[in-house]
Amino acid sequence: xxxxxxxxxxxxFWASGLPSWEAAQAFVADGRLPDAAPRRPSPxxxxxxxxxxxxxxxxxxxxxxxxxxxxxGHDPTTLASIFTSGHGDFAITxxxxxxxxxxxxxxxxxxxxxxxxxxxxxxxTIGAGCTATTTAISAGPATFAQGLLEAxxxxxxxxxxxxxxxxxxxxxxxxxxxxxxxxxxxGALVLTRADAGDGPLLRASLRTGAGAPxxxxxxxxxxxxxxxxxxxxxxxxxxxAGRVLLDAxxxxxxxxxxxxxxx
Amino acid sequence: xxxxxxxAPIEALAIRAYTATTALGRGxxxxxxxxxxxxxxxxxxxxxxxxxxTWIGRVDGLEDAALPPALAAWECRNNRLAWLALQxxxxxxxxxxxxxxxxxxxxAIVIGTSxxxxxATEEAYARAVDSVVPADLQRPAVHQPHSLGGFVQAAxxxxxxxxxxxxxxxxxxxxxxxxxxxxxxxxxxAALVGGVDTLCGSVLFGFNSLGLVSAQPARPFDRDxxxxxxxxxxxxxxxxxxxxxxxxRLCGYGESSDAHHMSAPHPEGLGARLAMGDALARAAIAPDxxxxxxxxxxxxxxxxxxxxxxxxxxxxxxxxxxxTKGWTGxxxxxxxxxxxxxxxxxxxxxxxxxxLNSQVPDTACGPQLRFDNAQRRIDYAMNNSFGFGGNNxxxxxxxx
Numbered sequence: 001x002x003x004x005x006x007x008x009x010x011x012x013f014w015a016s017g018l019p020s021w022e023a024a025q026a027f028v029a030d031g032r033l034p035d036a037a038p039r040r041p042s043p044x045x046x047x048x049x050x051x052x053x054x055x056x057x058x059x060x061x062x063x064x065x066x067x068x069x070x071x072x073g074h075d076p077t078t079l080a081s082i083f084t085s086g087h088g089d090f091a092i093t094x095x096x097x098x099x100x101x102x103x104x105x106x107x108x109x110x111x112x113x114x115x116x117x118x119x120x121x122x123x124x125t126i127g128a129g130c131t132a133t134t135t136a137i138s139a140g141p142a143t144f145a146q147g148l149l150e151a152x153x154x155x156x157x158x159x160x161x162x163x164x165x166x167x168x169x170x171x172x173x174x175x176x177x178x179x180x181x182x183x184x185x186x187g188a189l190v191l192t193r194a195d196a197g198d199g200p201l202l203r204a205s206l207r208t209g210a211g212a213p214x215x216x217x218x219x220x221x222x223x224x225x226x227x228x229x230x231x232x233x234x235x236x237x238x239x240x241a242g243r244v245l246l247d248a249x250x251x252x253x254x255x256x257x258x259x260x261x262x263x
Numbered sequence: 264x265x266x267x268x269x270x271a272p273i274e275a276l277a278i279r280a281y282t283a284t285t286a287l288g289r290g291x292x293x294x295x296x297x298x299x300x301x302x303x304x305x306x307x308x309x310x311x312x313x314x315x316x317t318w319i320g321r322v323d324g325l326e327d328a329a330l331p332p333a334l335a336a337w338e339c340r341n342n343r344l345a346w347l348a349l350q351x352x353x354x355x356x357x358x359x360x361x362x363x364x365x366x367x368x369x370x371a372i373v374i375g376t377s378x379x380x381x382x383a384t385e386e387a388y389a390r391a392v393d394s395v396v397p398a399d400l401q402r403p404a405v406h407q408p409h410s411l412g413g414f415v416q417a418a419x420x421x422x423x424x425x426x427x428x429x430x431x432x433x434x435x436x437x438x439x440x441x442x443x444x445x446x447x448x449x450x451x452x453a454a455l456v457g458g459v460d461t462l463c464g465s466v467l468f469g470f471n472s473l474g475l476v477s478a479q480p481a482r483p484f485d486r487d488x489x490x491x492x493x494x495x496x497x498x499x500x501x502x503x504x505x506x507x508x509x510x511x512r513l514c515g516y517g518e519s520s521d522a523h524h525m526s527a528p529h530p531e532g533l534g535a536r537l538a539m540g541d542a543l544a545r546a547a548i549a550p551d552x553x554x555x556x557x558x559x560x561x562x563x564x565x566x567x568x569x570x571x572x573x574x575x576x577x578x579x580x581x582x583x584x585x586x587t588k589g590w591t592g593x594x595x596x597x598x599x600x601x602x603x604x605x606x607x608x609x610x611x612x613x614x615x616x617x618x619l620n621s622q623v624p625d626t627a628c629g630p631q632l633r634f635d636n637a638q639r640r641i642d643y644a645m646n647n648s649f650g651f652g653g654n655n656x657x658x659x660x661x662x663x
Contacts, residue, residue: 086408105471114525115465126524131519135430153448156448177395251368
């Protein structure tokens with residue numbers, strides 16, 4: 001395939017212990033960790049009472065989405081978006097299954113509508129007043145690579161700018177015994193067409209073969225989260241340049257090159 | 264607010280095969296026959312140990328339709344229905360043909376669902392002993408949203424991108440849009456699209472908690488409608504770049520967000536109008552060229568009134584628009600593919616379904632809303648699918 005490309009207009013990041021892109025960059029540069037990191041993000045997009053009640057998945061997704069959009073200086077009301085998560089909200093899925101086993105007629109309507117995989121996408125478009133398209137996808141370990149591919153494909157087929165959001169949360173209960181996932185992790189990129197804007201250039205192509213094992217500081221520190229497959233790219237972004245192979249499923253990898261970051 | 268973002272027209276894609284399996288039966292002809300005979304697939308709810316007082320669209324025989332031994336790791340109700348749907352209407356032969364033409368890694372799988380295999384996860388919780396998942400359900404791959412995409416990949420041997428879209432009830436309409444982009448951008452040459460959703464406690468009791476489930480068979484757009492009937496279904500289509508030989512084509516898609524509410528539609532149908540406008544723009548056709556429109560039409564009080572007004576604002580009196588959810592129930596993440604199949608049947612057979620169970624139109628309904636079937640040759644058919652989160656998708660299909 002011909003390589004797909006984009007400019008990186010903005011980056012958002014939030015992980016347990018590294019609660020911003022600045023904190024992640026400092027950690028990659030010299031191993032520094034913030035003195036006191038909040039336990040969970042508190043996305044300004046939501047009203048204060050919603051902010052407290054929001055599922056962790058929604059909180060982390062909206063936090064990084066807003067950070068990336070602000071960094072890009074982009075108007076979110078017209079921004080297409082792609083929300084990727086391998087598992088959605090483990091806690092809500094567990095709640096639904098437990099309640100169904102115990103007292104199915106007692107299911108909370110709010111928890112039910114928060115249980116849809118596109119809950120974060122919905123809260124984002126509602127909070128941002130965005131009428132552009134948004135989607136919610138998963139692809140197992142290839143979830144992030146397929147989200148990035150869809151973002152680049154949207155740019156290649158006429159969309160001027162795309163917000164890509166990736167997140168997974170901590171698993172618990174019975175689901176946690178099946179699929180271990182530790183901490184909160186979210187990353188977001190605002191990508192624009194390569195011929196517009198002057199951000200660093202990202203170039204990607206699908207190729208036969210497997211992804212490369214994670215080896216950067218972020219990938220090693222946060223390897224226990226289900227969205228860890230995105231981290232090699234964020235390590236490269238923090239380092240300012242690099243080439244990574246992301247697991248794209250089946251027998252394919254997405255080769256991504258980043259050049260021209262000013263860190 | 265503009266009614267369209269004016270996207271550029273796209274090159275239409277060939278639809279090489281298509282199929283649906285619903286409460287109406289297995290495969291395309293079962294759907295067409297039941298639509299023509301106005302024979303509903305709904306029955307009194309008999310799903311689960313303690314059924315709610317409602318009507319459902321249940322696919323017969325799944326309990327006895329185990330997956331082949333080689334795919335046994337993927338066992339669950341949802342993947343059984345996926346497998347059953349894949350066996351109909353020459354779908355697998357069409358997959359084989361595009362694989363042979365282009366190579367397995369040049370064919371994408373883009374499929375939609377709302378709950379995927381969560382029925383298996385519900386069962387794991389219900390049957391757990393001392394907080395341990397029963398051994399037969401200790402299969403992490405079926406306890407995640409991508410269970411459906413992973414299964415379809417295993418079942419077909421395709422090796423291109425494999426993606427599960429889960430945007431609630433717009434899921435398996437949006438798969439056409441995503442696949443069309445992958446082909447247009449040259450990432451793949453063909454795609455298997457579709458969607459599967461099966462009945463489970465999460466959706467029956469979840470929609471019940473929102474007060475959206477009717478105790479009667481769904482009556483879309485009826486003055487006295489009082490909620491939806493839930494159904495299960497699976498369906499697929501094979502898309503390929505058109506070499507001029509296509510008889511049926513995907514001509515356009517439009518996607519939008521309501522930016523309004525998680526589970527209520529925008530009161531003026533803003534997102535619906537944006538999605539329909541973009542789909543028409545990509546197909547490069549005018550509204551009066553659409554001969555049949557399959558509405559989202561869930562039979563909930565809010566959804567139908569908003570959608571009827573949006574239709575009346577965009578289309579002339581000649582359009583035949585209907586909801587087929589009185590036949591199948593609302594099949595959630597599978598509604599997009601099922602109702603795309605109905606739109607394709609309308610194009611191929613000239614069979615324009617009406618709206619089952621409904622007697623007196625809501626005052627919001629314009630002349631486009633049809634309760635009776637019609638028989639007429641048409642050139643374009645449209646399908647609307649809208650989901651939670653205010654997530655909208657419209658598709659335009661055409662006859663070559």
